[in-house]
């Protein structure tokens with residue numbers, strides 16, 4: 211049991227009007243996880259079939275009204291997502307499409323956090339500034355916005371089988387397949403993962419490239435169940451290299467520091483809301499936020515929140531239960 215968990219017996223706030231009012235009054239800023247799902251443990255309990263904000267393209271009932279309630283009460287809302295497949299601009303469009311007003315400034319994605327880390331924190335030698343990307347367009351867009359050169363990503367040239375010639379070229383360090391300017395390997399969620407991409411990433415890291423991951427969520431929620439997450443893209447490399455990447459999404463405090471840098475908020479008056487204990491709730495606890503709020507409509511179950519290693523200060527059946535404070 212961690213030190214954090216032993217401090218909290220999470221308070222169950224669904225249906226507790228006075229408890230909800232008291233909880234909400236403690237905070238000026240709410241950091242929201244975005245993706246959610248209808249999890250297996252909720253299938254037998256229709257009351258739990260909600261989510262943090264959405265699942266796939268399905269907006270959970272009451273999300274818009276709940277965010278409105280917070281904003282109308284003067285609360286700052288920030289969307290913090292580990293999903294690297296989208297950029298902040300993509301997320302704003304998605305939020306708009308779902309009827310949730312937002313600005314790009316209110317959105318923090320692991321693709322953005324990784325780009326900031328590479329461009330502003332990592333000190334790379336002049337001739338090693340290129341990033342080899344395993345991932346989707348969200349990472350590419352955010353790297354571009356920070357003027358970071360990259361290869362890989364959505365480039366179709368990497369979506370193919372390994373050939374006998376590739377093995378020889380990689381073994382020989384041939385510059386036609388291993389770009390000598392690559393100084394960073396950044397691994398995010400990639401819907402076109404393959405053997406070639408893993409082999410190249412391995413060899414770049416063996417040749418000295420910094421090993422980064424946008425985030426290390428083992429699974430990705432969708433359609434009421436779980437699929438391989440970004441952490442499952444890094445897993446083969448971790449296995450091959452016996453080395454962990456530096457991860458820049460939740461619970462990384464590099465992400466918290468850049469959010470705080472932008473909003474200059476008082477951490478004791480901020481609350482992280484999420485469905486996943488080992489990313490969202492840990493992010494808030496390790497960031498020393500005044501509060502963490504778990505919702506039972508995502509990856510973590512009630513048992514995880516109540517008796518797991520990482521426990522929120524309070525939890526709800528679903529996000530829209532906050533409306534019960536009125």
Ligand SMILES: O=C(O)[C@H](O)[C@H](O)COP(=O)(O)O
Nearest residue numbers: 244245291292293430439440
């Ligand atoms: O595998 C992933 O990348 C994550 O499961 C996913 O994208 C998490 O997104 P979040 O719940 O932080 O919005």
Ligand SMILES: [Mg+2]
Nearest residue numbers: 243245246485
């Ligand atoms: Mg989530």
